[in-house]
Amino acid sequence: MSLTLYNTLTRSKQPFEPIDPERIAMYVCGPTVYNRVHIGNARPAVVFDTLYRVLNTLYPKVEYARNITDIDDKIMKTAAELGEDISALSTRYAQAYFDDMAALNNLSPTIVPYATQHIPEMIDMVTRLIEKGHAYNIDNGVEGEQGHVLFAVQSMSDYGALSGRSLDDMLAGARVEVASYKKYAGDFVLWKPSADNEPGWDSPWGRGRPGWHLECSAMIEKHLGDTIDIHGGGQDLIFPHHENEIAQSCCAHDGKPFANVWMHNGFINIEGEKMSKSLGNFRMVNDLLEQYPGEVLRYVILSAHYRSEQNFGKDLLDSAWRSLDTLYGFLRTHNDIEAASVDISDSDAYIALLDDLNTPMAISELHKLAREMHSAEGDNLPLAKGRLLANAGLMGLLQQDPEQWFTLSRGSDDISAEDVEALIAKRNQAKTDKDYAGADAVREELKSLGVVLEDSREGTKWRRG
Template sequence: MVGIRLRNSMTRKVERLEPIDPQNVRMYVCGPTVYERAHLGNARPAVVFDVLFRLLRHEYGADHVTYVRNFTDVDDKINARAAETGRPISEITDETIAWYLEDMGALGVLEPTHMPRATAYIGAMIAMIEDLVAGGHAYEAEGHVLFSVSSYRNYGRLSGRSVEDMIAGARVEVAPWKRDPMDFVLWKPSDDSLPGWDSPWGRGRPGWHIECSAMAHELLGASFDIHGGGNDLLFPHHENEIAQSACAHPEGHFAKIWMHNEMLQVEGRKMSKSLGNFFTVRELLEQGIPGEVIRFVFLSTHYSKPMDWTAKKAEEAKATLRRWAQLLSERPAARTASEPELDPIVVRALSDDLNAHLALARCNELYIQAKEATNEGNRALGSLYWCMKELLGIDLDDVWEALRPRTVDDMIRKFELGVAYNKSVFGQTIEALIARRILAKRDRDYAESDRIRDALADAGVLLRDVPGGTDFEFTPDFDPAKLENIL
């Protein structure tokens, strides 16, 4: 075994992972609140911890890793969306969960071992809250149950801030029934218009923080190896998880290693709807950016650093993946020339705190070696294929299908235009126009070259210059009648 080292937010150090039980390495990651499409920021932790999941499976065996990522399907944002749309809550959450799994699947994210919904663990949450009340760590006030922060002396250890600093820097809800401003809600009352469950404190619903503690305990036990999520969850969510879990289950230590990925920006600015740079994963996919390209861009920046999504990075990732995938398409036997072989340098890079950027750099070295059509080159190409697929989660066969230069027949089939038009006629016309444009560029007749490009665009045919030639694709408003006037 290589040995895995991970950055522990609790100790601020990169530490060697020493599993509690190597036969069952356990990881919990906070998942989405399901009321709308996943945006790019939601996708980053899904990809980061998917790489860790893959690495753990490689190191310890697929049958010896348990990965839990939850769905928060009881939340005031979901209630608000239901009231706004008039749709049942279950319909909204079911639909959104299906969207999330589809979009993350497009990014190569494996489904975790368990994907619990909060609403399936209400009983476990109530039992945990009862234990906290009985132990003097929680109290009831006007139908609410609140955790008493002062009852846990290590509160603030994860975020590294004092309670006074946290009060000053946080939006603390001011309520007359709180004993202390930092106390947080474990259970709150529900009226008839809101989801609710019977409890010792009346009909109500859980606070946000209790759900992850309850589900982690039910599925992973009082002690497990890794807890992950975005650094926006570090305080108060993860700080509160630790407090309530440590007090409810003092026999355990909850998570040994805490990991947090940094936030995502778009073109150097915080992603925001008001700035017009807010993108969902689905929007990028529908713009023709393959999931493999999105994932590659994510992995090009270390998870502990802010990641800047830019159109330039996406184009660079597309070009790199196209080169790698094209070489594999030309020598497909390389992937089966020997037993699947994972390059040890790639494995070591990922084992050193998930250094995916270094792993991708090594993959490019393998590509350079693989360009030599020798036995050694074929081994390098096979290793590149398996490292990308098994560890980094990018299948180069899928990349080639998404990014390979399209023939006329491919494009015709894609838009199902062959029934209405003679594809051989206008297909030959497009090829003739592309050839004429290439000749015009060779003769430095750039006016003619641009005329052909613009006229084709007006007809719904977009040209793209790629290494070795010109690629093209049809837009949905393709009009073959306009081709006749271009020649």
């Protein structure tokens, strides 16, 4: 069984050929930590987590790095506005990001490098780029210009190969900072000077801080090597960020390829509209998590193919929740059956995932497997359940206790799980006291709050109806 991936670099789907089958290296650009993340930021995390799970079924070791950008002008600006220490702010939002991603059932990457912990590696890479004639520093004594180091894009013959556009086209379509000290308008910053009140590190070009693109190149070189198997991110990163990562790394390594496969996920739109500041329609993950279980968000993200533009909205979230209710409902019915361990290598869901992560197809296969489990009998039941759970696990779905699933809050007005448990205890006491009318009253009260009780030998179970 072989994996096929769409490569942005070649604009085609091709069989995945690892550099070293004993060790796969994958890097995904992580967040700049100065605020909570929105659902568009969650999409690459979920998509590449799914790819990570699939790669783990094929290869003995997968090194998956996703960085934290903890030095950036946006972080500095936000910290100044809040009167908060920069590292305190970035630590707080890095943790918030980890929490949000864990709530969406994402596994932790194997490596989480922080930009500020790799400054010597970045300075070293800039030094090599200058030596090789791909970068230049501004040493004109002019305040605000002095101490910049820029990458000379014209020194690289195939700059722009990823986006497939000419330099002039790229410059016309992007907001490029025009500065008189640049030799060419498309040259980008590797290192920039820091004012006394700004964070900075000593370097051969004076006290300063790294440019954003440099961070990923230096961290990849350190943790994964000169050439990696897969580099991923959102499609908004293709230019300039990924073009510039390629320029830095290829030129620092004398033309060696940087990443063999480039993968980019599409945008998420909200109720048919692009997320934008002017529309104020950003959907923050932590806000959504107050209304929906993380697994519902994950299911929605995976219900579209990662390369397509995805619409996101209430109807989709509600229908994803109903779909998961159906799947968990089947599992709940068979909760006492132990799932058998199964070989999934020829399952249709797995085959769909191997085909450039066709998650919509794989999800529809899950529903088929759930129905098969529901109609299975006897010895077939543990196998059918094993197949459903193993295939769902490839996408990080259906791994919760089904009983637990039906106790998850369905909205902010819901009675809390603790209050339900307290009322059940009150009802049990009434029954012990032979106050059957009182016990029934509690059951009715819970019913009016949307909670259904089921008495069994093991005690009273409950779920939101």
